[in-house]
Amino acid sequence: MDAPRSDNRDNWDDRVAGHIEGYRVDHYINEPAHMSDIVMFDKERLGDIAGLDVLHLQCHIGTDTLTLARLGANVTGVDFAPSAIATADDMFARTNTPGRFVLSELYDSPQALQGQFDIVYTGVGAINWLPDIGGWAGVVDHFVKPGGRLFMTEGHPVAWALDQDREDRLLVLGFPYFEGRMQTWNEERSYLGDATLTYTTSHEWNHGLGEIFTALLERGFEIRLFEEHRVLPWQMHSWMEVGKDGWFRFPHEIADQVPLMYTLVAQKPSQ
Numbered sequence: 001m002d003a004p005r006s007d008n009r010d011n012w013d014d015r016v017a018g019h020i021e022g023y024r025v026d027h028y029i030n031e032p033a034h035m036s037d038i039v040m041f042d043k044e045r046l047g048d049i050a051g052l053d054v055l056h057l058q059c060h061i062g063t064d065t066l067t068l069a070r071l072g073a074n075v076t077g078v079d080f081a082p083s084a085i086a087t088a089d090d091m092f093a094r095t096n097t098p099g100r101f102v103l104s105e106l107y108d109s110p111q112a113l114q115g116q117f118d119i120v121y122t123g124v125g126a127i128n129w130l131p132d133i134g135g136w137a138g139v140v141d142h143f144v145k146p147g148g149r150l151f152m153t154e155g156h157p158v159a160w161a162l163d164q165d166r167e168d169r170l171l172v173l174g175f176p177y178f179e180g181r182m183q184t185w186n187e188e189r190s191y192l193g194d195a196t197l198t199y200t201t202s203h204e205w206n207h208g209l210g211e212i213f214t215a216l217l218e219r220g221f222e223i224r225l226f227e228e229h230r231v232l233p234w235q236m237h238s239w240m241e242v243g244k245d246g247w248f249r250f251p252h253e254i255a256d257q258v259p260l261m262y263t264l265v266a267q268k269p270s271q
């Protein structure tokens, strides 16, 4: 693994202790019907996943994976942070939920995990930690069965390109839209939880919509759904408003100016 991804692994491993509280893992353990907001947002577009084999890439501590399992899927999660995988394993054991977790770096996961899946699922805040969207599409292609699909809801690259520190409520571009230029952060806190981090350095890459679509189209995928959303599950700008649904959005006057997330479904043709 190269130095930026090694930094990211240490950083993400370090975030887990605070995220166990931040993501309210206790709710998932104590309440058998508790579901993650993100997967519930996806539920209608996902359709009925009961009995389907679902691979969750960059599954983090498994709260979304558990929700997919509670919707009836046979789940497998992959992540490169040992504490995240240990937390997911523990949560599944304590809730008697069938599922398996594999510790692997994303680009190495075809060597770490056998088999193909009806759905490869990836959630919000995942591909921005990956340097190469073409290589990511290769991993997705490797794991999707013929006739199966990629399902992703992700932060929008236009939103990632905005300067998030503007307090004057202006939407100003401050970061790359296209892939290629790595952004490095040094932050003592994660977006959730109160824990102070030891491994404070992380690196991100944006990926333009054209780059994402092209990477999938070049692999033979067919785009089945693409929707842009006006909400986010975290407060990207300090002046975003939170709705009754718990999701963050820009104030009403500018809510139509910039997309904050998108959902993309891409299907691999049947052989």
Ligand SMILES: C[S@@+](CC[C@H](N)C(=O)[O-])C[C@H]1O[C@@H](n2cnc3c(N)ncnc32)[C@H](O)[C@@H]1O
Pocket: 005, 008, 009, 012, 013, 038, 058, 059, 060, 061, 062, 063, 064, 078, 079, 080, 081, 084, 104, 105, 106, 107, 123, 124, 125, 126, 129, 130
């Ligand atoms: C923001 S979290 C995903 C959160 C997920 N949407 C959820 O709500 O549970 C990003 C995850 O990507 C993982 N990750 C980042 N880079 C990775 C890589 N190169 N290989 C595997 N996992 C990676 C991190 O360990 C972390 O668990």
